[in-house]
Amino acid sequence: MNNFNNIRNQPIGVFDSGIGGLTVLAEIERLMPGENIIYFGDTARVPYGNKTSATVKKFSVENVLFLLEERVKMVVVACNTSSALALDYLNNIFRIPIIGVIESGVNKALAVTSGKIGIIGTKATIESRAYQRNIAKKNKKIKIFSKSCPLFVPLVEEGLVNGEITKKTIQMYLESFKKKKIDTIILGCTHYPLLKEEIAKYLQKVNIVDSAQEVASHAKDVLGHFKLISGKKAKGNNKFCISDEPKNFTNFAKLFLKRNIPEPKIVNV
Amino acid sequence: MNNFNNIRNQPIGVFDSGIGGLTVLAEIERLMPGENIIYFGDTARVPYGNKTSATVKKFSVENVLFLLEERVKMVVVACNTSSALALDYLNNIFRIPIIGVIESGVNKALAVTSGKIGIIGTKATIESRAYQRNIAKKNKKIKIFSKSCPLFVPLVEEGLVNGEITKKTIQMYLESFKKKKIDTIILGCTHYPLLKEEIAKYLQKVNIVDSAQEVASHAKDVLGHFKLISGKKAKGNNKFCISDEPKNFTNFAKLFLKRNIPEPKIVNV
Numbered sequence: 001m002n003n004f005n006n007i008r009n010q011p012i013g014v015f016d017s018g019i020g021g022l023t024v025l026a027e028i029e030r031l032m033p034g035e036n037i038i039y040f041g042d043t044a045r046v047p048y049g050n051k052t053s054a055t056v057k058k059f060s061v062e063n064v065l066f067l068l069e070e071r072v073k074m075v076v077v078a079c080n081t082s083s084a085l086a087l088d089y090l091n092n093i094f095r096i097p098i099i100g101v102i103e104s105g106v107n108k109a110l111a112v113t114s115g116k117i118g119i120i121g122t123k124a125t126i127e128s129r130a131y132q133r134n135i136a137k138k139n140k141k142i143k144i145f146s147k148s149c150p151l152f153v154p155l156v157e158e159g160l161v162n163g164e165i166t167k168k169t170i171q172m173y174l175e176s177f178k179k180k181k182i183d184t185i186i187l188g189c190t191h192y193p194l195l196k197e198e199i200a201k202y203l204q205k206v207n208i209v210d211s212a213q214e215v216a217s218h219a220k221d222v223l224g225h226f227k228l229i230s231g232k233k234a235k236g237n238n239k240f241c242i243s244d245e246p247k248n249f250t251n252f253a254k255l256f257l258k259r260n261i262p263e264p265k266i267v268n269v
Numbered sequence: 270m271n272n273f274n275n276i277r278n279q280p281i282g283v284f285d286s287g288i289g290g291l292t293v294l295a296e297i298e299r300l301m302p303g304e305n306i307i308y309f310g311d312t313a314r315v316p317y318g319n320k321t322s323a324t325v326k327k328f329s330v331e332n333v334l335f336l337l338e339e340r341v342k343m344v345v346v347a348c349n350t351s352s353a354l355a356l357d358y359l360n361n362i363f364r365i366p367i368i369g370v371i372e373s374g375v376n377k378a379l380a381v382t383s384g385k386i387g388i389i390g391t392k393a394t395i396e397s398r399a400y401q402r403n404i405a406k407k408n409k410k411i412k413i414f415s416k417s418c419p420l421f422v423p424l425v426e427e428g429l430v431n432g433e434i435t436k437k438t439i440q441m442y443l444e445s446f447k448k449k450k451i452d453t454i455i456l457g458c459t460h461y462p463l464l465k466e467e468i469a470k471y472l473q474k475v476n477i478v479d480s481a482q483e484v485a486s487h488a489k490d491v492l493g494h495f496k497l498i499s500g501k502k503a504k505g506n507n508k509f510c511i512s513d514e515p516k517n518f519t520n521f522a523k524l525f526l527k528r529n530i531p532e533p534k535i536v537n538v
Contacts, residue, residue, distance in 0.1 A: 043319075044314075050315075051313060055513050055514075151434075168437065245320060248319060
């Protein structure tokens, strides 16, 4: 029954702790318009950023199990916290390819840096040292600086992507990066691309690595490698599932995707 | 077996979605030093403020069931979101007295106001209109203004209880209250007492109603009414239970209680 043509036309699964992963969905869509995508946002248990490794692992396994029921051919972990704390664990458990935002972001950063990389993310992502370890494993000479920025997500979710409070907060968090003269910054959280412009204005002349773009391109490589890219010519469709509350989700989706989306389905993982 | 003396010496249960409810625990302790208190912070599922009513009800029931296993004699719902969305539901299900922060805050505000009350809280608390309805039910003549302030909790949790970003954020949220010349403001979130000083500086000459103080005094009245105040002379003890992550909890506890607490127990609700 299950021949390769069938598998090829199965959807790509994307999960995030909430809404931020929509920046990843948007990039996959742009790069592989023929693919069907199922997005799961764990809005009932968001955020993952302040939870322990054990809890994030448990939630991540449940999210993958849900996507498997939807017969996905691969899983993209759009959540940085989950990529940092649970990706290896997931790959030890499940057979289908599962990729995360961290390695993709690191590879891009290493390709463009001249030696000083700054990493920003949630407390859990930064404290996990997943980005730092991944960089050090590949190039011991790189100078790495990191900073958790817990106010960036609520600022974005308040729609404050510019203005004085946002500028001051960016300055508070990134002043040390400026002093250290980093040349490349990794946006280690899917919300942060919405602050890209203000971060660029403040830091000036740095390479900004947007993990959402990089993981989408990595997903394409992986599907190509396994000959699993959809054969369909027509535009793929999207399905949105969340674990709680449709109202805010559709508002945020508009902010992140710059278009209206169909009513998401509420599911219990 | 279960005579009144036994019940009297059982603990008071306090639950919150996370750490903010520690401001309530501190007030109960101050007012009734002989009582044993069990605090449950649902840190694995925090925050409740952006979740639906159905989800908040489900979580709240699970929290009460956990406290009942600990044989509490009453439950104080320290979480504003849960008080707003789930209190009536809980009182329809459970036999022991369960009180929340909303009614206590409203009664105090009505006692001191000269007619214009402002309410601040999370999105869910404000959108539930629980404070607004409670005030209107008791006095139709009061002019009510409300504003959700989603950045206040992350600011407090970043330790930013003063400074420029905090001042600007307070101004952004409370400018309309200043223009409307409110005379009383209800801090409808357990984190907000830590911003009390800056809010007072900005609004000037308003009555600030701190729900944590008011609910503690309400708890004392209820226990007195049922003759359930502890007969013990010695200082009561506290037990702290959370659903995830001890590290941040003890740090925050220090910020909220201004003392060190014993290592919290991690429980699965």
